[in-house]
Amino acid sequence: GDSVTQMEGPVTLSEEAFLTINCTYTATGYPSLFWYVQYPGEGLQLLLKATKADDKGSNKGFEATYRKETTSFHLEKGSVQVSDSAVYFCALEGVYGGATNKLIFGTGTLLAVQP
Amino acid sequence: GAGVSQSPSNKVTEKGKDVELRCDPISGHTALYWYRQSLGQGLEFLIYFQGNSAPDKSGLPSDRFSAERTGGSVSTLTIQRTQQEDSAVYLCASSYDRNTYEQYFGPGTRLTVT
Numbered sequence: 001g002d003s004v005t006q007m008e009g010p011v012t013l014s015e016e017a018f019l020t021i022n023c024t025y026t027a028t029g030y031p032s033l034f035w036y037v038q039y040p041g042e043g044l045q046l047l048l049k050a051t052k053a054d055d056k057g058s059n060k061g062f063e064a065t066y067r068k069e070t071t072s073f074h075l076e077k078g079s080v081q082v083s084d085s086a087v088y089f090c091a092l093e094g095v096y097g098g099a100t101n102k103l104i105f106g107t108g109t110l111l112a113v114q115p
Numbered sequence: 116g117a118g119v120s121q122s123p124s125n126k127v128t129e130k131g132k133d134v135e136l137r138c139d140p141i142s143g144h145t146a147l148y149w150y151r152q153s154l155g156q157g158l159e160f161l162i163y164f165q166g167n168s169a170p171d172k173s174g175l176p177s178d179r180f181s182a183e184r185t186g187g188s189v190s191t192l193t194i195q196r197t198q199q200e201d202s203a204v205y206l207c208a209s210s211y212d213r214n215t216y217e218q219y220f221g222p223g224t225r226l227t228v229t
Contacts, residue, residue, distance in 0.1 A: 036220075044206065044220040089158065093218075101210070102148060102171065103218060105158035 002027040006090045006106035013080055013113050021075040021109045023064075023090035031094040033057075033066050033073040034103070038087045047075075047088070080113045087111070117141065119221035121207050127227045128197055136192045136224045140209030147190050148210075148218060149174075149182060153203035161205075164190060165212075197228045 007022040025033065035047040035057070048057030053068035062077045073090060090106040120139045128134050140147050149161040160174040164184045175181070179198075184190040194201055204225050208218040 043222040044208075046217055046219075049217065091158075101146070101214070102160040102163055102174075103150070103158075103208075104160070107157045 002031065002092060002094060002104050004090050004092055004104055004106040006088075006109055009087075009108070009110035011109060011111045013111070015082055015113055015115050016079045017113075019075070019077040019080045019084075019111065021088055021090075021111070023073045023075065023106060025071050025073065025090075025092050027071075027092055027094055029094055030068075031092040033064070034091045034093065035062070035064055035073070035075050036089040036091060036105075038089065038108075040086065044089070080111070082113045082115050085111055085113045119207055119209055119219050121205075121221040121224050123224060124222065125225045125227075127229060130199060130228055131196055133193065133195045134197055134226065136194075136205050136226070138190045138192070138207030138209075138221060140188065140190070140207070141219055142188075143211065144209035144219075145187065145212050146210045146218075147184060148208045149190070149192050150206040150208065151203045152206060152223070156203075158206075161192070194226075197226075199228050202226055202228045 003026045005024050032051045034049045036044045037047045048059040050057040050066035056065045064073050064075045087108045087110050089108045091103045122137045147164040152158045162182050163171040166187050167184050179195045182192045204223040206223045207221045210218045
């Protein structure tokens with residue numbers, strides 16, 4: 001079945017460091033890809049998305065490019081801040097049984113940014 | 116506007132008791148999803164509603180789990196005869212329709228079965 005694999009955490013960085021969180025997927029068809037973020041004590045929020053190959057999603061300085069040839073959707077940010085500390089989830093959404101657009105999530109990666 | 120709301124925010128129950136978890140989706144959103152977030156299993160899909168019908172119940176872990184949606188709005192997830200392995204955060208999400216890619220998540224209900 002469809003699945004998402006993302007790098008294990010925790011990832012600990014100093015402020016202003018470059019961030020990469022790797023995400024690869026296995027899917028039949030052409031799913032949409034997402035990064036969700038969960039800040040401490042808060043609910044899941046959509047960070048960015050890409051709906052087709054070569055699309056780049058971007059938001060709040062984060063970027064990810066949908067790479068069909070490598071089945072990847074790696075999350076990057078050029079200069080992280082302490083406020084970026086959170087758990088990041090990579091997810092795919094496909095149509096299942098012709099009816100469901102359910103999300104399939106990776107295991108999440110905890111990012112801790114130190115001042 | 117108002118987001119997805121869930122109640123209660125926390126629920127502690129004894130093993131064997133039944134619990135009901137409620138989700139109020141964003142007004143006008145026809146698609147509603149339940150997910151579960153647990154330490155051992157990560158984030159996993161439970162059930163999907165389009166309007167009041169549930170075309171995909173494939174993620175419900177056992178027949179102790181059921182859900183309904185009324186009036187195309189509020190949804191209730193019921194767990195009968197709770198077990199300790201049911202302890203998790205139960206998340207609800209809604210989207211405008213099933214072809215809209217963004218799902219908006221509620222804050223979740225943390226269920227603890229003692």
